[in-house]
Amino acid sequence: MTATADLYDERGDELQSLALQLESLGGKPRFEGRIRTIRCFEDNGLVKQVLNSPGTGEVLVIDGGSSLQSALMGDLIGAAAVENGWHGVVIFGAVRDRAALGMLPIGVKALGSNPRKSAKTGDGELDSVLTVGSVVFRPGAGIWCDEDGILVER
Numbered sequence: 001m002t003a004t005a006d007l008y009d010e011r012g013d014e015l016q017s018l019a020l021q022l023e024s025l026g027g028k029p030r031f032e033g034r035i036r037t038i039r040c041f042e043d044n045g046l047v048k049q050v051l052n053s054p055g056t057g058e059v060l061v062i063d064g065g066s067s068l069q070s071a072l073m074g075d076l077i078g079a080a081a082v083e084n085g086w087h088g089v090v091i092f093g094a095v096r097d098r099a100a101l102g103m104l105p106i107g108v109k110a111l112g113s114n115p116r117k118s119a120k121t122g123d124g125e126l127d128s129v130l131t132v133g134s135v136v137f138r139p140g141a142g143i144w145c146d147e148d149g150i151l152v153e154r
Helices: 004-014 046-051 075-083
Strands: 016-017 031-038 060-065 072-073 088-095 107-113 130-132 134-139 141-146 149-153
Touching: 004 016, 004 060, 004 141, 004 149, 016 141, 031 046, 031 075, 031 088, 046 060, 046 072, 046 075, 060 141, 072 075, 075 088, 088 141
Parallel strands: 031 060, 060 088, 072 088, 088 107
Antiparallel strands: 016 149, 031 141, 130 134, 141 149
């Protein structure tokens, strides 16, 4: 994978750069793929459903409303994502099982962690356009994540 700094130097304004700083919590600090999205709030039912389905080379971007009150993903859902071919997950919210997630061969970026479980009703929106800060995450667009940050195709 090309480093995000080099990719930005090559493509410039074709890419959006996320200013928000996320923690790298998965076993792969560098990952890329096509975007899928979920919007949910303190409920990971839809997250579990999606990451338990094929995601060949895709990156799931979850707008959890920036809530750190409960985790939207843990080690079991992370392991399912690996088994189903997902390259990574970007969560504007919390995860749990940080140590175990760090051992999995998948990229995970999140605001932080909380051991508290979330609701599991499945409330949320799948594959809608998300805006976080000034960055627009469109399903199907390219995303690149590494130690420097996150770049997204316009």
